[in-house]
Amino acid sequence: MSPSALDELIDALRCLPGVGPKSAQRMAYHLLQRDQRGAGRLARAMGQALEVLRHCERCNNFAETDVCVRCADPQRDATQLCVVEMPADLAMMEQTHAYRGLYYVLMGRLSPLDGIGPRELRLDKLIARAGDGLVREVILATNFTNEGEATAHTIAELLGARGLQVSRLSRGVPVGGELEHTDTGTIAQALVERRTL
């Protein structure tokens, strides 16, 4: 192995989030010296993922086929569409076993100060997806950060104007939560958004 190949590997590893020159060097030495099999597997998996993975035409999540398995499943309720920011959020929603509808993954959130707007998020794709004639309700499950709220508001405006029913996950004290141990911001917001019983 020539030093230039080593340099190239160290440099390539730096594209990972949170990996600086020192960590990249450590990773490279580890892979080459201690775990060559692991390195081979990583290289193959990376190559294969890049080759076969694409965005599902319907939910925008990563898929190996044009339409992913979940979107093609006839058992799922095609009248509900849940919008999440990232694939990890979709996985979390699935773990609830409380939702049988379909999803749309934005792969990000609106963040005006970072220059991420409707165009960068490809909201036109979501509008087209939600307007397939089958979707009756769009459930916005973006995060409860300012960016997530801005994203939800924007989508609600865009889809509401097209006659779709749009709802948002509710927010408040966690299940099993005791007020004494809940942060004040959450309680204050739960008070603002209280509901009549």
Added chain:
Amino acid sequence: MSPKQRIEQQPSFVLHTYPWRETSLIAEIFSRDHGRVALVAKGARRPQSPLRGVLMAFQPLLVDWSGGGEVKTLVRAEWQGGQPLLGGRALLCGYYLNELLVRLSAREDAHPVLFAAYADALREFARGDALAPVLRRFELALLNELGYGAGLDVEADSGEAVRPAQDYLYIIERGPLPLATHAAADAEQPVISGRSLLAMAAGDFSAAETLAQSKTLLRAIINHYLGGQPLQSRRVLKELQEL
């Protein structure tokens, strides 16, 4: 390098945060007595970090920090409360205010009057007030406080008081000139009625004409000081209208 300092219980708002290293954040804050300051919030991106729900924009905080460099270290941030989170259009307008502060104010320039104007604007947004007058009042306060404010109620060359029935051409950095004596308006030199100028100077945005004309005028002045670099938050709002 400014001298090493330790600031405690400083009323502040987060303007923007961005990730730093694996688990930390850099928070750009707007504080009452120290203006815009960049703070490293160590570990703030860890799932269990108590800072996660606290370092949110548009919420009144009390912040402690220390350090002497350009980027200081956040020691503590406490939610002050009393204000519901922004939602809807008001939230997008909030981003606009934050972008103006990030782009136009210098780091560590104290602007207590502007801080109060910002806090007022957010309170009015949260209360559900009409957005446009709140935006115009803040823009005006920003320009005045940063030293960009030209006179609104005095004519540029003559120094005479602006007359309500007269139309004016607004020359940036000089002020209003009676229209009859000058060439036609363009984006850089909008036309505005004397009535609107006087209303703006008095902070009164109740008339539709004042609202419309002050929007054009303030936008032209702000664009001038932004130096041709467009505002992202404005672009986002524009793109939304196009969808």
